Amino acid sequence: MKRFSFLVVLPLVALSLFLGQQVLATASKSNVGTVIKDLKVRFSGKSPELAGKPYVLEFWATWCPPCRQSIPHLNAVYKKYKDRGLEIIGVTDEDKQTVRTFEKTVPIEYTVGYDPYKKVNEDFGIQGIPHAMIVDSTGKIVWEGHPMSMKDSDIEAVLKK
Template structure:
């Protein structure tokens, strides 16, 4: 049976429709995450290697940012996170990075950029934490804003831009 270009176009269209349907379904699932209590987790800190719990920042507005050194959009948004930490720290903001990478890779990278907020790290464990916060596809960068009472208020599944995140921070501080 000879399958011409029309046949293959139909197959591609079906695959695309299935992909879009899955994407829409996962978007709905993510939307349900907002308003829920944040999951508790512990990961090692880049600075000391000691385990740190997200609970250490209870009572603060937490911008939880999942990233990796090999992720170009992640690298581009880190200067914004550094600025936000500096600008809003005294009002109760805490940026918290979770690097899905090795300690050596992030330590050198963080030193180069002078990251001014805590960075936790791991590979499989960090991916599990990201999944517990709704990032089951492993999208990077991925950022979750957690209010002072520990509720997830906003999820960003893309590179952060100041006009998107700053109004959220101002409203919750």
């Protein structure tokens, strides 16, 4: 009987984790089509030059397990496309010291932006993280969702413009 229960429960747990990951990447509204004129976040180093460049804007936190899983994926995306002009900005509302400590165990190779007052999160209606947006070179959001759901073709489309 225990084996039967395990065989029934395991797929249900896996399904709930998958669906939970999809639900986490939510916003209260669709942001596709919105133009970002000025990204008002703070950076620990030099601010990246975003004017005329495509970028991925991702909302995350150190305490978020799905965010931790998506960071290596975003590192790989950044490594693959940075020489073609793609920037990635990971926005968190946590403080710099928390992020620095976190990066000792989970390195982040792209730019981290800080939104301590959650103003950017509120502007975009971010309700669940991780949540990513692909922004084209004109500043228009052309895709949004869970960062692990981004396809190469979504990124390639903004690099061709």
